[in-house]
Amino acid sequence: MSYDHRAIEAKWQKRWETESTFEVTEDPTRPKFYNVCMYPYPSGALHQGHIRNYTFGDLLTRYKTMRGFNVLSPMGWDSFGLPAENAAIESGAHPRINTESQIVTMTAQIKELGSMYDWTRELASHDPAFYRWDQWLFLELWDRGLAYKAEAPVNWCPKDQTVLANEQVIDGLCERCDTPVIRRNLAQWFFKITDYSDRLLADLEVLEDWPERVRTMQRNWIGRSEGAVFTIEIEGGGSFDVFTTRPDTIFGMTFCVLAPEHPLVEWLIAGGEHEAAVRDYVAASARISELERLAEGGKTGVFTGVYAINPVNEARVPIYVADYVLMGYGTGAIMAVPGQDQRDWEFARIHGLDIIRTVDPPEDWEGDAYLGDGPTINSGLLDGLYQDDAKRRIIEWLEERGIGKAEVTYRLRDWLISRQRYWGCPIPMINCPNCGLVPVPRDQLPVLLPEIEDYLPKGMSPLAADEDFVNTTCPLCDGPARRETDTMDTFVDSSWYYFRYADAHNDEAIFDPAKPAYWMPLDQYIGGIEHAVLHLLYARFITKFLYDIGLSTVEEPFTRLFTQGMITLGGSKMSKSKGNVVDPVGLFASHGADALRLFHLFIGPPPDDTAWNPNGVDGTRRFLERVWRTVTEDHIFADRAESAEDRELMGLAHRTVRKVTEDIDRFHFNTAVPALMILSNALADYVAGSPRKEVFDGVVTTLLLLLSPMTPHVAHELWERLGYGSMLATEPWPDWDESLAREETVTMVIQVNGKVRDRISVSSDIEPGEAERLALASEKARAWFDGGQVETVVARPPRLVNIVVG
């Protein structure tokens, strides 16, 4: 091999570090560019996904720096969370010891990649200096009623004896042990993200530089539905509210359904003849998993023995309890309209209930419930109206009588942030037998996570067993009290860490608002698609909250989001369990960081999944070898006047600058790399002929400038060897000259009836008339239209002329 990648990579990494090339401060005189790769969980080893992520991020950091931006690119660690605890349970080592040694290992690996960060801003979420401000943020939310504790049905794994986050439930099974998850009512902590539903939805429209599919996923997740709520009276007294998106079908209500967890159920059945049966059903539905519920197929449910009165026509309809109605959505109760709702139709069929159509289906309609539009029937005042008018009319009717009103409902639930786990940020609250829930005073933060011996999950937080931690005094009455023992979801940490980078060492405040006022919002955020909803939605929510309390000047944190594709091998995502992992660290040793980086840029479109090619890094290394040889070998330069060949190579260099610049700006790295290969190959051909020194020098400097964000070590080393004293990383990005980028001659295609029949070389500024004349004069083309009548000639100089023959 012609260059020693180990030596030059170590040399330049050290230079960038000792010269603080990528350390920045606020500088109002320059345009800023805030560039963040999602901070990693410190698993202990970089995988190809990290490499891809940081290669893209570093490319932008270096490119934008050369473009004159004040670029902030920080790095940190998402170092709390279940994986650390699981690893600790397996290895016996304390999560903190494990985590911190893995941070050391991964930091070294990231530096080996040559990816440059402002390490002075490094943070780690398990550091008390960081999570102290998680606790502070929690208290800010508490003060405004946006953090609360409530009993709620949660995902419970009976084997692991712990609650699971939604994202830890895969197809109804626990992600760790594949046990079907059941729902249990437990007192849990929530952040009231639902107060922000409308803003989170509306502002998606502003995020034009986000991938459309992420915006769509968030839209679906928030799940806005327009409809109405109205009150239904119970025969014999009492009432309940229902939400519907189809108030126009109210005359078709033939029964009502309450969710099994609905608070009214107990009261309704008390002392009645169906009491035992309903109670059994409610108990059974709490016991079985979501998976079993759906697997049962038919819709189950029981009659309560009680009737409700349809407010529009006084019809007496039975009230059922059924688990196809969910307590967590709408009001937990529905009017059932089997004629226009397929789920209600199925339930009505199984339980022998009436079906009344209130929308006239088309004549050829053969299905069950008819969900489409049509004239309303069997509906008194609504008869003949189509859906939109009928909705409007009935909502007016309900409002006039004070029975109901138009209502918007969201699918989004409040964010459950408490975890019965050890390795997380303690929730800063105290339970006092006299005063109730009392926040820990801010001057007593942080509530430190104690170092304990036994952190195995037992159904309650391991912290609960630590008497020294639990027992405290009430800040209000000084009486004995007990601390909250739950810890926070790690998504709390990641919802604001990018603010902290702006003022990472502040121990007086979460941050000085003036600093993020300069840096925020992120100009670029790069990470995996798996965070499309959770992290990115929580971060948007917390940013809006910080805006509301005056700490943020922006309502949206991430101006431009990029989600990278996965690397696959053998048709599936690289993972240890599939045994198809290609360790990137080994490639640092064998091929070098530059060759690996270049391969990740080259392999395919950055947003798409792409297959790993075992020989691919050989290819990018070979390319760098050729560049190295072309630049470093001695050439015999000719002393002669400028020729067309010189102009052609210089023109190609200008076109390459244009192409690479445009491609980087639109994230098409996979097409920028071939442009550099073409330029480099042309340069190699050029020096094999009769090169002029000025042309060679000009093209080589252009090539190295363009390569420097992609393969920084090789580019810097060659730059230095050519005798340039400056630091390449801070050289200005090259410009191109449109007039020099023009090709002098181009190949013009001559078609006859759309088929290519000849190609001729013409001047690139050829006139349409001249192009047409040359085309008609072409011998080869003539052979195809001689004897026919030329109807039209379509001239698109200088690329193409199409002769249309009858």
Next chain:
RNA sequence: GCCGGAGUGGAGAAAUUGGCAAACUCGAUGGACUCAAAAUCCAUUGUCCGCAAGGGCUUGCGGGUUCGAGUCCCGCCUCCGGCACCA
């Protein structure tokens, strides 16, 4: 079921606006150099017919618009991802 995204050589892919389909890289085959190998370099490499010159066909399938369609329109098929009893 609903909502996204995608289907182009042996593989990864390219083709900013409708204008030479397959750039670039990998792999494969043949050759040069070498005692030999590695490395490097050169050539060929969508497919069919043909000795060749040359020609036909070709971007998942079927239609359409257009002088001209991988690209636009209509209908379908397949794959991937997300959501899924959300009233």
